[in-house]
Amino acid sequence: MKRDERQQAIMDLLVEQGSVDLDDLATRFVVSKMTIHRDLDELEQAGVLRKIRGGATTEAGTQFESDFRFRERRSGASKDRMTTEALKLVEPGMTVMVNDGSTAAVLGRRLVEKRPLTVITNNAAVIDALRDEAGITLIALGGTYSAKFNAYFGVVTECALERLRADIAFISVPAVSGMQAFHMDDEVVRAKRAMQASATQSCLLVNHARFDRTALHKLCDLTDYAAIITDDTPSDAARDALTAGGVTLTIAN
């Protein structure tokens, strides 16, 4: 392994873990601590990390934390667990819908594990990932591109969904309160609703930290979902509301 590769690997670890340990890196890459010191010095010079005693961390408050890649990987482990659970609902040959959002993007990429499949999505990250995959029939829902959500929305998207049918739709939301799911954007809500209407069943993916939150627009009742998957145990209040409503929550571990 060469110098450049090692430094790239260090960056990857940093993005994943938020910090790295010097001794650990030396052991992992089978080089001396001095070499790691030099690597970290160079990376610090490049402005992508901050050296601390015994290792390095991502510089707080820089462009790094707001980087799309960063956020995506930061909570990568929990998304992996959630998507692993979601993939159990998919069988080869099915037609699957995937909505916008970074969790959905991770799921979309992993759909290759279940091919052959037909995948319908408005998520630009999923489109990019599956475009050239053999065994995946990719149907992109057009629409007006939104840089904020890295996906396509609008009348074109909704009209396309009216004409399509899927076996299952994977929906993710940033806010769940009581027995309802929410989203801050009107257009996004319409797209998600249209997906759910065109799918035989729907599955909700939601981060455990997103319980007990609301947003401007109500999406739907949680009873509309055949399955609800989260990454960790939510608050007692949230759990009580769900059991009272007769909804089963799958916690991916």
Add this chain to the structure above:
Amino acid sequence: MKRDERQQAIMDLLVEQGSVDLDDLATRFVVSKMTIHRDLDELEQAGVLRKIRGGATTEAGTQFESDFRFRERRSGASKDRMTTEALKLVEPGMTVMVNDGSTAAVLGRRLVEKRPLTVITNNAAVIDALRDEAGITLIALGGTYSAKFNAYFGVVTECALERLRADIAFISVPAVSGMQAFHMDDEVVRAKRAMQASATQSCLLVNHARFDRTALHKLCDLTDYAAIITDDTPSDAARDALTAGGVTLTIAN
């Protein structure tokens, strides 16, 4: 410049030119021929090029020649001229449709020169290029992705087009004979027709070598186009047919 960078640069040149000259590379990168030999050996080992006496070429018949990037750059100059001419028909504020094909991809990328614009397209290369451009409202026409044409087609695409209107549609074809335009693929023809139907006027882009050819499916009569742009003088026979039909051909120089 390091070894890896140089090898990447060699690949870029290869994609652009189709072949590279050993002496030329040695001069360009200010290294000995031996070093270039070693670079080419490694790249050949990696299977991305074929060494020939005095240089290297893209391996014939491999995935390379059919690579989209390759074909696109291959005849770059003539496409630049054609698209320059086409851009004269575009004014800031307009809504523009761009169809599939590598010429259309070049045009699509250059539409930023006329922003603000609304761009409607099923061409994946154009979508990728314009997605994050400020001043461009991008409406992707969804559809089933076709790796062969690097674009989206099918009922979803056609349905989306029914709902949209544009000021001008840029259409490209691989075959023109007499007063008619042709394409080998049924679905592609339907998408192009739908675009033309949804645009106030249409402009045809066709390489001069594509005159006097036919393909399985007829697209439409050339009289349907407000402008026809080509890159060089076509055959006398082709020209006579056009003038007899009362169609004006713009030759981009």
Add this chain to the structure above:
DNA sequence: CACAAAATCACAAAAAATGTGTTGATCATG
């Protein structure tokens, strides 16, 4: 403040990349 752990520095060692001269192969051509 003392002490241990960590960082830095300077220099040596190792590895990788590149250049040079020579030899053997291939090409164009008369």
Add this chain to the structure above:
DNA sequence: CATGATCAACACATTTTTTGTGATTTTGTG
């Protein structure tokens, strides 16, 4: 098909880059 010329391959020398080691300084902590 013989021949000069050009190019590719090889082995070895040289340069550059990368890495390791131990001495020395700095830093954090009780």
